Amino acid sequence: MESDKPVKTESKAAGGELEAAGSGVKSNIKEEMALLKKKAAKENIREELENLKDPARTQIYKSIFRVKHEPTPRSRSLGVLTNVFLHLHPAKINRDATRFSYTWGMGGITFYLFIVLTFTGILLMFYYHPSKGQAYRDILYLESDVPFGKLLRNMHRWAAHLMVITTWLHMFRVVLTGSYKTPREFNWCVGVLLLVLTLLLSFTGYLLPDDQLGFWAVTVGTNMARGTPGLGHEGPFGPQLGMTPYNDVRFALLGGSIVDANALLRSYIWHCIAIPTIASVLMAVHFWRVRKDGGISGPAPIALTSEMKGPGARAVKQSVK
Numbered sequence: 001m002e003s004d005k006p007v008k009t010e011s012k013a014a015g016g017e018l019e020a021a022g023s024g025v026k027s028n029i030k031e032e033m034a035l036l037k038k039k040a041a042k043e044n045i046r047e048e049l050e051n052l053k054d055p056a057r058t059q060i061y062k063s064i065f066r067v068k069h070e071p072t073p074r075s076r077s078l079g080v081l082t083n084v085f086l087h088l089h090p091a092k093i094n095r096d097a098t099r100f101s102y103t104w105g106m107g108g109i110t111f112y113l114f115i116v117l118t119f120t121g122i123l124l125m126f127y128y129h130p131s132k133g134q135a136y137r138d139i140l141y142l143e144s145d146v147p148f149g150k151l152l153r154n155m156h157r158w159a160a161h162l163m164v165i166t167t168w169l170h171m172f173r174v175v176l177t178g179s180y181k182t183p184r185e186f187n188w189c190v191g192v193l194l195l196v197l198t199l200l201l202s203f204t205g206y207l208l209p210d211d212q213l214g215f216w217a218v219t220v221g222t223n224m225a226r227g228t229p230g231l232g233h234e235g236p237f238g239p240q241l242g243m244t245p246y247n248d249v250r251f252a253l254l255g256g257s258i259v260d261a262n263a264l265l266r267s268y269i270w271h272c273i274a275i276p277t278i279a280s281v282l283m284a285v286h287f288w289r290v291r292k293d294g295g296i297s298g299p300a301p302i303a304l305t306s307e308m309k310g311p312g313a314r315a316v317k318q319s320v321k
């Protein structure tokens with residue numbers, strides 16, 4: 001029994017040596033990792049600088065334009081699989097990215113509302129004349145005499161309010177999930193334009209009933225344009241650049257110096273033709289880009305140990321401790 005003691009101390013000593021050796025190896029690995037990271041960062045910077053010589057190789061260029069595939073069989077099949085027209089449905093999707101709790105479905109709901117607005121808007125065009133005197137009478141006619149006219153008008157109005165809210169919420173979710181980062185920077189910019197167009201659609205639609213609410217909203221809104229730097233006659237550098245109430249940006253928006261018949265006609269054309277057309281083209285680019293950027297971004301492929309379930313979870317949790 002006594003002879004056991006020295007053996008124990010020996011094994012303890014050996015254990016201590018092993019531990020020391022282990023921590024030595026660990027710190028060596030850490031040092032090497034740090035060195036490698038530094039090297040990789042330098043390499044990345046060098047590569048980015050090198051790429052600047054040929055803009056087609058920069059990340060920004062690749063996030064905007066189509067990228068040519070190498071002429072190898074693998075790249076060719078990739079070319080087909082990632083082409084929206086040749087392969088409408090993506091070959092694979094990130095399962096977590098399809099979770100409602102991740103996207104809130106806000107992009108899809110916004111697009112759905114745009115379709116509702118287009119459909120109800122076209123039907124409203126059958127009853128509406130964009131001329132002073134007639135416009136407000138058409139609204140009264142829609143409200144009281146046209147079958148389902150009230151429903152049609154309110155579907156259009158409520159869908160418009162909702163689209164503004166869902167576009168903001170969609171943008172908010174993109175911020176929360178960091179989905180504006182590489183490679184989605186360009187799509188973020190397309191999104192910003194879509195937000196501006198959504199707000200402009202709302203604003204131009206507001207005047208169309210030609211009621212007091214719309215009239216004063218557009219009066220206030222376009223009066224702000226007087227103060228546009230360089231382009232408004234009351235804005236910084238405006239007068240110096242020759243701006244007057246009869247040639248500045250407010251005049252261009254209203255088609256005159258007061259909110260009247262021309263303003264109504266201009267609002268109508270922007271609202272029913274120009275902005276929806278530009279927005280439709282940009283939406284097509286937006287969806288195409290989602291696909292090209294590898295589909296909807298997914299949550300990072302790591303799990304919190306507190307969220308782990310199933311066999312093996314305990315072992316993982318203990319190893320992390």
Ligand code: HEM
Nearest residue numbers: 103107108110111171174179187188191192194195296297
């Ligand atoms: C008319 C307005 C818009 C429509 C119809 C629309 C539609 C969509 C749809 C259907 C998606 C797929 C993922 C999802 O549903 O969340 C998406 C993704 C995206 N949208 Fe929009 N969007 C609009 C406005 C915006 C705005 C205002 C921004 C930001 C400024 C934005 C930035 C993005 C980005 C970065 C993605 C990729 C997100 C990811 O991969 O996780 N979009 N959009």
